[in-house]
Amino acid sequence: MSPLAAGDPSLVMSVSEQVLFWTVGPIVVIAASALLFAKRAVVTACSVMVTMVGLAFLYVGLEAPFLGVVQVVVYTGAIMMLFVFVLMLVGVDISDSFIETIRGQRWLSLLLALGLAAVLGGAVWRASFSGVAGLAQASGGNNPGAVAELLFSDYAFTLEVTGCLLVIAAIGAVVLTHRVRLTAKVTQADRARRRVRDGLHLTPPPAPGNYARHNAADVPALDASGQVIEDSVPEVLRMRGQVHSLHGLAQDLVPGDVPPDEEVKP
Amino acid sequence: MTVSAYLLLASVLFVIGTATVLLRRNSIIVFMGIELMLNAANLAFLAFSRMWGNLDGQLAAFFVMVVAAAEVVVGLAIIVSLFRTRRTVSVDDENLMRH
Incomplete structure (x- = not known):
C-alpha cells in the first residue's frame, strides 16, 4: 500500500x-x-x-x-x-539544430534526466505526509495583506537586499549591452550630403505599392514607364523572398476584374 | 494526495527543465529551461507552504521570482552581447574565440 x-x-x-x-x-x-x-x-x-x-x-x-x-x-x-x-x-x-556535436551526449543526457526523475519521483512517493494544515488561519481571508505583513516585518532586510540585487542587475544589463562608439555618428544631414555628393536618389524612395495594382507592402512600386522598382519593397521582405511579383499578382486576378485596355505588366 | 500530486507535477517540470538544459543547444531555449526549473521549485514551495499552514513558503517563492527577474535581465544581456560578437546563440559556438 x-x-x-x-x-x-x-x-x-x-x-x-x-x-x-x-x-x-x-x-x-x-x-x-x-x-x-x-x-x-x-x-x-x-x-x-x-x-x-x-x-x-x-x-x-x-x-x-x-x-x-x-x-x-x-x-x-x-x-x-x-x-x-x-x-x-x-x-x-x-x-x-538537432545534430549531435558531442558523441553520445543525447543518450547520456536522457539517462541523467531519467535518473533525476527516478530520484525525485521516488522521494515524493516514499515520503509520508501527516496532513495539510491549509492557509485559512495564516492568511486570515486576506492573502496579499498577510504576505505583505510578513514581507515588511520578518523579511524586510531580505527585501532590501533583493532591491539592491535588482539595481545591480539593471546596471549590469546596461554595462553588458553597452557598445563603445568607434566612428562618428551619422546624422541625417550627413546622409543628405552623401546622397547629393554620390548622385543617388535625392527624393525619398517610393513606397511599395505606388502606382501598382495593389497597395500591399510586398508589392513593388512602379515607375512612370511601368517598370518595377525593386528598392521600394522593405529589405526584410526582399531578403526573405516574400516579394509579391506583379506577374504572380496578374495570375491571381480574376479575369473579369481587369479592364482589357489595362494590361498588367509582368 | 494533495501534497504529493503537486510535488510530482513539480518534479516532472523540473526534469523537463533539466533535460532542456542538457539537450538543447540554443542558449535562449536553455535559459527558458532554467526558468521552468525555478517555477517547479516555486510550485513545491507553495505546496509545502499550504501543508505547514504558514506563509514563509510563499515568501520564499516570491523572492525566487524577484531573483529570477534579475537573473533573466543579466542572462539575456549576456546572450545579446555574445550574439553581437559571434552572430550565434548556439552554446556550441561560444568557443569560437579559440579558433
Missing part, C-alpha cells in the same frame, strides 16, 4: 481542486515539453508562456492568489516578453 493513500482526510483533494489540477496539470506539462521538442525558439517561448499562466492558476488553487497574480505579471508579462524581445533581436527565424 502506497503512503499516498494514507487515511488523513485533509490529504484528499476536494473535487473542485481535482478538476483544476487534472485540467491545468496536463496542459502545463504538455506546454513545457515544447522546450524539448519544438524546433523554433518562438514556438518554445509561446508554449512556456502557456506553462506560466497554467502555473498561476495552480498557485491560486494552492491558496496563494497574490503569487498567482505576481506570476502572471512578472513571468508572463515581463520575463517572457523579454525573451520574445531578445528572440526578435537575434532573429525570429533561428531554429535549433
Whole structure:
C-alpha cells in the first residue's frame, strides 16, 4: 500500500481542486515539453508562456492568489516578453539544430534526466505526509495583506537586499549591452550630403505599392514607364523572398476584374 | 494526495527543465529551461507552504521570482552581447574565440 493513500482526510483533494489540477496539470506539462521538442525558439517561448499562466492558476488553487497574480505579471508579462524581445533581436527565424556535436551526449543526457526523475519521483512517493494544515488561519481571508505583513516585518532586510540585487542587475544589463562608439555618428544631414555628393536618389524612395495594382507592402512600386522598382519593397521582405511579383499578382486576378485596355505588366 | 500530486507535477517540470538544459543547444531555449526549473521549485514551495499552514513558503517563492527577474535581465544581456560578437546563440559556438 502506497503512503499516498494514507487515511488523513485533509490529504484528499476536494473535487473542485481535482478538476483544476487534472485540467491545468496536463496542459502545463504538455506546454513545457515544447522546450524539448519544438524546433523554433518562438514556438518554445509561446508554449512556456502557456506553462506560466497554467502555473498561476495552480498557485491560486494552492491558496496563494497574490503569487498567482505576481506570476502572471512578472513571468508572463515581463520575463517572457523579454525573451520574445531578445528572440526578435537575434532573429525570429533561428531554429535549433538537432545534430549531435558531442558523441553520445543525447543518450547520456536522457539517462541523467531519467535518473533525476527516478530520484525525485521516488522521494515524493516514499515520503509520508501527516496532513495539510491549509492557509485559512495564516492568511486570515486576506492573502496579499498577510504576505505583505510578513514581507515588511520578518523579511524586510531580505527585501532590501533583493532591491539592491535588482539595481545591480539593471546596471549590469546596461554595462553588458553597452557598445563603445568607434566612428562618428551619422546624422541625417550627413546622409543628405552623401546622397547629393554620390548622385543617388535625392527624393525619398517610393513606397511599395505606388502606382501598382495593389497597395500591399510586398508589392513593388512602379515607375512612370511601368517598370518595377525593386528598392521600394522593405529589405526584410526582399531578403526573405516574400516579394509579391506583379506577374504572380496578374495570375491571381480574376479575369473579369481587369479592364482589357489595362494590361498588367509582368 | 494533495501534497504529493503537486510535488510530482513539480518534479516532472523540473526534469523537463533539466533535460532542456542538457539537450538543447540554443542558449535562449536553455535559459527558458532554467526558468521552468525555478517555477517547479516555486510550485513545491507553495505546496509545502499550504501543508505547514504558514506563509514563509510563499515568501520564499516570491523572492525566487524577484531573483529570477534579475537573473533573466543579466542572462539575456549576456546572450545579446555574445550574439553581437559571434552572430550565434548556439552554446556550441561560444568557443569560437579559440579558433
